[in-house]
Amino acid sequence: MRRGGRHMAYGERGRPRPSVVDLADRRALEAYRPADQGVVAEARRLKEAALLDFGLTESVVASWLYSKCPHQIPTTAVDTAAVVASGDGTCLLLYNPDFFVGLGLDGVKFVLFHEARHLVHRHLLADPELREDPVFTLAAEVAVNHVALARLGRTELPLLDGRPTGVDPRAVHDAYREDLTAHGLEPLAYEEFIETDMRIYGELKRMCDPPVPPPLCPHLVTGVPADQETVDAMTSSALLNALLAARRGHAGAERELLDLMRRTEEGSARAAKLWGKLGAGVLRGATARTGTVDWWQRWLVDVLGSRLRDGERLVYPKKRGALLAALGQDPMLARRGPVRDKVLVIAYDTSGSMPDRVIDWLTRLVGRIDGVQAHWLSFDTVVMPFRPGERSEMGVPPDEGWGRVYGGGGTSFQAVADYVEGRTEVAGRRCDVAPDAVVVLTDGYAPPITPAEPEKWIWLITEGGKDWPETHTPAMDCHRVTTGSR
Numbered sequence: 367m368r369r370g371g372r373h374m375a376y377g378e379r380g381r382p383r384p385s386v387v388d389l390a391d392r393r394a395l396e397a398y399r400p401a402d403q404g405v406v407a408e409a410r411r412l413k414e415a416a417l418l419d420f421g422l423t424e425s426v427v428a429s430w431l432y433s434k435c436p437h438q439i440p441t442t443a444v445d446t447a448a449v450v451a452s453g454d455g456t457c458l459l460l461y462n463p464d465f466f467v468g469l470g471l472d473g474v475k476f477v478l479f480h481e482a483r484h485l486v487h488r489h490l491l492a493d494p495e496l497r498e499d500p501v502f503t504l505a506a507e508v509a510v511n512h513v514a515l516a517r518l519g520r521t522e523l524p525l526l527d528g529r530p531t532g533v534d535p536r537a538v539h540d541a542y543r544e545d546l547t548a549h550g551l552e553p554l555a556y557e558e559f560i561e562t563d564m565r566i567y568g569e570l571k572r573m574c575d576p577p578v579p580p581p582l583c584p585h586l587v588t589g590v591p592a593d594q595e596t597v598d599a600m601t602s603s604a605l606l607n608a609l610l611a612a613r614r615g616h617a618g619a620e621r622e623l624l625d626l627m628r629r630t631e632e633g634s635a636r637a638a639k640l641w642g643k644l645g646a647g648v649l650r651g652a653t654a655r656t657g658t659v660d661w662w663q664r665w666l667v668d669v670l671g672s673r674l675r676d677g678e679r680l681v682y683p684k685k686r687g688a689l690l691a692a693l694g695q696d697p698m699l700a701r702r703g704p705v706r707d708k709v710l711v712i713a714y715d716t717s718g719s720m721p722d723r724v725i726d727w728l729t730r731l732v733g734r735i736d737g738v739q740a741h742w743l744s745f746d747t748v749v750m751p752f753r754p755g756e757r758s759e760m761g762v763p764p765d766e767g768w769g770r771v772y773g774g775g776g777t778s779f780q781a782v783a784d785y786v787e788g789r790t791e792v793a794g795r796r797c798d799v800a801p802d803a804v805v806v807l808t809d810g811y812a813p814p815i816t817p818a819e820p821e822k823w824i825w826l827i828t829e830g831g832k833d834w835p836e837t838h839t840p841a842m843d844c845h846r847v848t849t850g851s852r
């Protein structure tokens with residue numbers, strides 16, 4: 367990965383220029399020649415408004431992608447906008463405040479959609495041979511801008527200082543038609559030419575003299591730090607979340623994903639394989655070949671991955687691929703770099719019936735997460751710590767019992783919060799660790815609680831249970847555990 371090298375950003379023409387600061391260095395970016403405060407505030411407002419619109423309407427995928435950029439920095443160190451990998455496994459969104467204010471809301475949305483789509487391309491169509499071909503770079507620009515125009519309901523590219531900025535797909539098609547016709551070849555009509563990303567590339571390759579403009583975007587060329595692993599992890603997570611939204615009835619997410627699949631899987635073995643692994647065939651009513659698809663498992667691995675990451679990366683072992691979890695195999699996460707262990711608390715509600723299969727899977731998953739110190743609890747009205755490997759790991763008390771108070775029944779999430787937050791003792795011992803994440807496996811039937819740090823709590827609700835954490839204020843991460851195929 368190159369840092370501080372040459373870069374170009376959206377719509378720039380001409381020669382790449384050297385970066386003025388390390389684009390992965392947050393503090394340097396913030397410190398570099400700050401723009402006027404009023405401009406920064408307006409640019410930030412436009413950015414927020416654009417991302418909100420995406421989530422509600424035009425692009426669930428883009429909305430998820432940007433939600434995975436923990437830092438979104440207005441900086442004059444880039445001329446336009448770019449998503450860069452920060453080196454810790456997360457991405458930064460950089461945007462030039464003057465550029466955004468000059469574009470206005472419609473232009474900002476176009477540029478942000480464009481950037482997001484590039485990341486998706488980079489994930490789905492990452493064949494190194496393709497990426498080295500400047501004709502592919504142009505094809506990607508054409509494809510991305512065509513989709514941006516269509517999805518955002520535009521007829522023109524965004525204007526900057528009264529002039530359109532970016533590659534115009536129709537103009538490229540015109541040049542293609544003229545080139546082929548001049549050489550006695552039959553060109554495709556625009557609608558056919560533009561249908562899939564790889565077809566655009568294939569058709570441009572038929573040209574005697576394919577236009578190769580100067581590099582336009584940072585992502586497919588040089589300089590902007592964006593390692594494949596980070597892009598893969600971030601994009602597959604965004605696609606997974608969009609897919610889950612689609613399955614829960616978000617019609618916009620479903621349409622966007624179906625369209626994205628149709629545009630990318632044809633002609634690209636990698637894209638077809640990634641869609642298959644993701645289980646996206648379910649949107650077409652197809653059954654995944656791998657059989658049972660446990661969406662909640664994919665979801666949990668994804669959520670845990672983000673909770674347990676903090677300033678260093680938690681990665682899927684490279685060889686097995688970032689979408690390992692989606693294969694229905696046991697996911698495995700590994701940690702990179704010298705850092706303190708992350709602390710994970712897993713709490714099983716033993717008052718209801720906990721499916722053994724689920725408990726087994728969770729126990730194995732946590733056992734495989736590298737660099738994590740796990741604390742296991744079972745609870746009903748009281749909390750009982752235990753060690754996996756003991757019989758209690760199955761949520762069943764040891765033969766001699768745990769010495770807990772039986773009778774009275776019921777369940778108390780507050781008992782878990784009180785213990786985890788250090789207010790109560792169990793067997794004379796206090797929980798003296800600050801967890802990075804708390805996973806609660808329960809049927810949800812007990813009075814709702816608001817933990818001190820709700821963003822760290824992850825609720826897995828068993829079948830027939832009550833998923834109140836999702837609609838609680840504040841809402842918490844929550845997913846239904848299913849033991850069937852759906």
Ligand SMILES: [Zn+2]
Pocket residue numbers: 376480484507510582583584
């Ligand atoms: Zn681009």
